[in-house]
Amino acid sequence: MRARILSVLLVLLLIGLPFLTQAMDQTAFLSLATRILVYGIAAASLNFVLGYGGMVSFGHAAFFGIGGYVVGILYQHHDTETLLWGFLPGTNQMLITLPLAVLVSGLAAAAIGALSLRTGGVQFIMITLAFAQMLFFLFVSLKTYGGEDGIIVRRTNELPFLNMRDKTVLYWVVLAIALTFFFGLRRLIRSSFGTVISGIRQNERRMAALGVPVYRYKLYAFMLSGTGAGLAGALMVNVLRFASPDMMHWTKSGELMIMVILGGVGTLLGPFLGAGVFLMLESWLASLSEHWPLAMGLILLALVLGSRGGIMALLGRIGGRG
Amino acid sequence: MLTVSGLQAAYGASQVLFDIHLEVREGEVVTLMGRNGMGKTTTVGCIMGLLAARGGVIEFEGVQTIGLPPERISRLGAGLVPEGRQIFHTLTVRENLMATAANRRRRNDPWTLERVYGLFPRLRERAGQVSSTLSGGEQQMLAVGRALMTNPRLLILDEATEGLAPVIRTEIWHCLERLKAEGQSILLIDKNLGVLKRLADRHYIIEKGRTVWVGNGADMERDGGKVRGYVGI
Numbered sequence: 001m002r003a004r005i006l007s008v009l010l011v012l013l014l015i016g017l018p019f020l021t022q023a024m025d026q027t028a029f030l031s032l033a034t035r036i037l038v039y040g041i042a043a044a045s046l047n048f049v050l051g052y053g054g055m056v057s058f059g060h061a062a063f064f065g066i067g068g069y070v071v072g073i074l075y076q077h078h079d080t081e082t083l084l085w086g087f088l089p090g091t092n093q094m095l096i097t098l099p100l101a102v103l104v105s106g107l108a109a110a111a112i113g114a115l116s117l118r119t120g121g122v123q124f125i126m127i128t129l130a131f132a133q134m135l136f137f138l139f140v141s142l143k144t145y146g147g148e149d150g151i152i153v154r155r156t157n158e159l160p161f162l163n164m165r166d167k168t169v170l171y172w173v174v175l176a177i178a179l180t181f182f183f184g185l186r187r188l189i190r191s192s193f194g195t196v197i198s199g200i201r202q203n204e205r206r207m208a209a210l211g212v213p214v215y216r217y218k219l220y221a222f223m224l225s226g227t228g229a230g231l232a233g234a235l236m237v238n239v240l241r242f243a244s245p246d247m248m249h250w251t252k253s254g255e256l257m258i259m260v261i262l263g264g265v266g267t268l269l270g271p272f273l274g275a276g277v278f279l280m281l282e283s284w285l286a287s288l289s290e291h292w293p294l295a296m297g298l299i300l301l302a303l304v305l306g307s308r309g310g311i312m313a314l315l316g317r318i319g320g321r322g
Numbered sequence: 323m324l325t326v327s328g329l330q331a332a333y334g335a336s337q338v339l340f341d342i343h344l345e346v347r348e349g350e351v352v353t354l355m356g357r358n359g360m361g362k363t364t365t366v367g368c369i370m371g372l373l374a375a376r377g378g379v380i381e382f383e384g385v386q387t388i389g390l391p392p393e394r395i396s397r398l399g400a401g402l403v404p405e406g407r408q409i410f411h412t413l414t415v416r417e418n419l420m421a422t423a424a425n426r427r428r429r430n431d432p433w434t435l436e437r438v439y440g441l442f443p444r445l446r447e448r449a450g451q452v453s454s455t456l457s458g459g460e461q462q463m464l465a466v467g468r469a470l471m472t473n474p475r476l477l478i479l480d481e482a483t484e485g486l487a488p489v490i491r492t493e494i495w496h497c498l499e500r501l502k503a504e505g506q507s508i509l510l511i512d513k514n515l516g517v518l519k520r521l522a523d524r525h526y527i528i529e530k531g532r533t534v535w536v537g538n539g540a541d542m543e544r545d546g547g548k549v550r551g552y553v554g555i
Contacts, residue, residue: 195421199410206408209370210422211396211472266412 014175018168027167031239032283034171036276037178038235043259043271044185045228050257051266052189053221054201055117058125058253059132062112063105063226065248067233069139070101072151072243079154094157094164094173098234105230106223113222117215132248139245150244157238164238174235178272181228186268188224197221229256261304264312273311277303323348323507324369324400324476328378330531331361331368338364340531342378344509345524346476351498351508353518356528357554362511363405365528366480369509370402371395383475397426401474405481405511407465411454415445418453418464423471438467441497459490466497477501478509495521513553527552 014033021030042064049055074097077083077090084090091097116127140148156164163169188194200207200214208214237243246252255278263274281299285292307314329342339361346352356362367373369380371392380387383398396402410418416435425432439446442463448456453464462482469477479498483491495517502508502521512518518525519539527535529552535545542549 192421192423195410195413195417198412199418199421202410202412203408205372205392206404206410207422208392209372209396209402209404210468211393211424211426212422213391213393 011179014179015172018171030167030171032279034167034174034239035236036272036279037174038232038239039256039259039275039279040272041178041181041235042229042232043256043263043275044182044268045225045232046256047260047263047265047267047271048185048189048197048228049222049225050260051270052194052201053197053218053225055218055222056125057116057128057222057225058250058257059112059128059130060225060229060256061248061250061252062128062132062135063109063229064233064236064252064256065135065139065243065245066105066108067101067230068237068243068247069145069151069233070104070230071097071157071234071237072153073145074100075153075155075157076145076151092155092157094159094238097157098177098231101230101234102227105233106227108230109223109226110219113219113226117218117222129250129253132253133250136245136248136250139248146244148245150242150246153237153241153243156241170239174239177231177235181231182268182272185228189268193217193220258300262300262310264310267310267312270310270312277311323383324509325381326365326369326378329365329368329375329380330377331364331373331375333364337376338531339368339375341533342528342531343533343536344526346507346509349505349507350523351502351510351521353510353512353522353525354528355512355518355525355553357513357552360528361531362528363480364531366402366478366511369395369478370400396472396474399427399473399475401469401472401477403462403465403469403477403479403482405484407458407461409453409456409461409464409468411452413453414450415453415456415464416449418468419445419471422468425473427473427475429473432473433470435471438470441470441500442467459486459493462486462490462494463497466494476507476509478511480511481513482510483512 017033018030021027042060046057046060049057073084074090075092078092079090112128112131116124116131119127139145145151156170158164159173162173196207196212196217200217204214233247236247259274259278260271262277263272264270281296285295304310324346326342326344329339330337331339342361342365344352344354354362354365364373368375371387371390371394375388382395382400385398387395413421419435419438444460445463445467448460453461456464466482483494498508499521510518510522519542524536524538525542526533527549535549535552537545
């Protein structure tokens, strides 16, 4: 009951945030909040395979980047009125670009997952990392799409009836997508598919002996996770109006992983909280000193060691006992 | 329903099973007995496809199962209650039961949550509880319930009462009696002679990886000394 009231309050706070930032004259915070929501989606996607499925993917930035590039490439062809592969016209309609980004990143996750899920443990980490780096270098060398510089998207994708150039409208759109994503994910995790995924993490052989084709289940989970990261990437390009190979650099995979661990591995809300703390710390520390990564590292170290189980565990100890 | 003949298996270079024979027919309760380290669990592993057999034949429901992956064998209708229970600790009792529930052979009286709770009322009381907080006996009941929820043609129990309190042990034996009365085929792996003698239609004793004795309860009375020698009581 208490948890329900808290979550309703949190949702109301998120919806009303633009008014708050306006009243407090902190409009820059709104764009930070938008980025937090987007990274939250990406981190929660990673957490689904990492925390629930026990598959430590170190290459999730690949799907994040692919989702982003789908938006970027479609925009570029729309902008220059050229055809992709000689027959596909570009577009700047979000109702087309987002589903396409989800589809393409899902297909990429199916291909990468099909190969890397044949291994496990450290090999799995290394193979997913290798795939992501391969894609990174592929996009660096793609001069058509800006190479290292990436694609500048001058205008955010359009949605019917909405003025997407307005930062507040964009925030609400991202919030609506993030909430839908969150509740969909919650449902997925509580479904029998989700419990089987959790069971596979705990005891793969046992699941097989109970009639579950483990590899196929893991692959489906990996694909779903890839689509989530792709969705986040597509949104990120809309928010930053910029798609670049850096989106799939291995450090981005690392950041996503840090967000998951910081927030709480295998928890629903954790990745969103982790993304929030990570990005707020980053923007605050960066404004203080150019040597901010050092301080960031120390703070993260203290938080992870001190909380044992991330922010969610910390909150649980503060709130749960009382 | 299940026929094992001439089964051989090894862990790396060391051969463990040399010549295992056993058969379970429709509706029978059959036991597999033997001292520790004689190959009981290895035999079960081979039947379930969790271990690769090195030779011999295993036929389950008319299918040669050696070389098939465990999920295929499970889907043919083998339900294992593993040694050491191995429930999914972070899931609730209800989730443990429901996650892998299936009725693949379209039985018209399939196992449901209600029926499992009827068999083990304690599980109903604990339905929403995370299963790591259950007692050992309750975890064992959960493991049995989880296997039943896959509607197995053959239920295999590996050391189902190992390390449990006598009261709980009795409860589990009673449950097996009820299952037998309903016509469930069961393969029991155990060391507990007394109760098994009453329950089972046939016994197999293995020693050092070979089936060395087969018989029913009456045969066991007659061969008493020999049997006790094999089982080590």
